[in-house]
Structure formats: C-alpha cells, structure tokens
Amino acid sequence: MSKTILISGASKGFGRAWAEAFLAKGYQVAATARNIDTLADLKAQYGDAILPLKLDVTSREDSFAVVEKVQKHFGNIDILINNAGYALHGAVEEASEQEARAQFETNFFGTLWLTQAVLPIMRNQKSGHIIQVSSILGIATLPIVGLYNASKFAVEGLTETLxxxxxxxxxxxxxxxxxxxxxxxxxxxxxxxxxDAYDGIKKAIAEADNSDSFGKVSATVPAIIKLVEAENPPLRLFLGKVALPFAKQVYGQKLATWEEWADVSVAAHG
Known part of the structure; x- marks a missing residue:
C-alpha cells in the first residue's frame, strides 16, 4: 500500500520539490500551503494522489482540522514533514516584538501544532515518521538571523525530546x-x-557571501526519498556539503571552552 505523506509549506522551495518527487514515486501526498493555487498544476497532473489543503500553520485549530481531513481522505498518515517556515533578517536588537513572536509562531509553534495533531493517529497505527525541517542554524548560529537561529534551536530541543x-x-x-x-x-x-550600528557586520557578511556554499534544492530529492524509505531513519540528517564541517568547527570550539573552564564548573557543584 502506498504511503501517505503530509507536508507543510509545499508551495515552493524544499516543500514543492519534495512533494513533486513523492508524487512521481507513487506516494499519496497531502500538501499544505497558504495559497493552494500554487499546487494546481500538481493536482492536474496527479489527480487524487494529491490533496492540496490551505493552511496557516500558526493556527492550532486549523492544523488539527487539516490533519483530520487528511486522515478521512487517505485513511492514514504515515509521514509528516514539517517544512513551513521563513527567516527574519536583522540583528537581535532590531527585532520588534511582533516580528519575534511571528517568527516563533511559524517556525516553532507551527511545527508543534502539526506534530501534536498527527501523534494520536500514529500512536494508534503503531507506526509513523515525523520529519522536522530544521537547519544547520539550529545547532550553530550566524549573525543577523538571530530570531531564525533561535526558532530552529527550539525545534531541535523539541524534536530530540519527542x-x-x-x-x-x-x-x-x-x-x-x-x-x-x-x-x-x-x-x-x-x-x-x-x-545603523549594525551596518558594519551586515556589510561584512554580505561581502563574505560565497554562492558556492549554497546547495541546489533539486539535489536534495534523492536524500529525502532515501530518508522516507529508510527502515531505521536517523535522528539527524544534514543536507549539503557545508553543514558537517561547520558543525565540527563550532562544536570543537564549544568543547574547548567547556574543558578550559571545567575546574570552575566542577567546583560549582558543591
């Protein structure tokens, strides 16, 4: 029997590329987006194999309603991919209260609501796979996207616990x-x-930008197919060639600092 995949943020980027690849592989796909007109061509091509659903993931009520619709339509939900999200650009000091809350409403709470909604179904099935699209910036930070970094760090903590x-x-x-x-x-x-005080660091980041470090979305398709088909999928999976070296560098620095201050830490135990 074909697996059913629910994926959020399917209108563009990773979500669009992956939804299209799943359909081509014969999966049933429930694809959510704020504007489902963007999925009209996939509906025309794949018919009943795709269920486009309008969803603003920041609404817990709507997230639960969408999951209920998917279960009724396909009968089951085997895989959830929480992909919806965006990045707020700006220094930490620059973020307004509304911007900060909105960043977390989408990236963190949107992930939480859909996760909570599918869990009773997957527990009843005694099977399922929940895939959270985080970021290398969920384990190592860069300047000028501090609220985005923080939201992805929150997703990491939530998901590891889950x-x-x-x-x-x-x-x-x-x-x-x-x-x-x-x-x-x-x-x-x-x-x-x-x-204005942050213009210097913004300029430095812009000048250091290396387009060779950015991957191609289409190249992620074989990896995500392998992931959803794995019998024993990993807790963590990097995408791209830059992530692992960056993580090693950052965590090497963290370990060195912890070791340097180890005597102070142990003494603080009492």
Missing amino acids: ASEVKQFGINVTLVEPNGYITDIWGNDFKSKSI
Missing part, C-alpha cells in the same frame, strides 16, 4: 538540517527596521 518519548509507539523522528540552499528564504521581505 524522539525519546514516541519511540515506544513505533514512531520515528528525524531532524533534517540543511545548510544554505538557493531558495527565497534568504531573499524574502522579512527584514527588521535597521539600526
């Missing part, structure tokens, strides 16, 4: 952690009001 809780029910959990890719997440209009 994995330890639901393994007993036969549910697998994976954090997908891409490095930079050529998507509109980096060229969007979500920018905080600028403070």
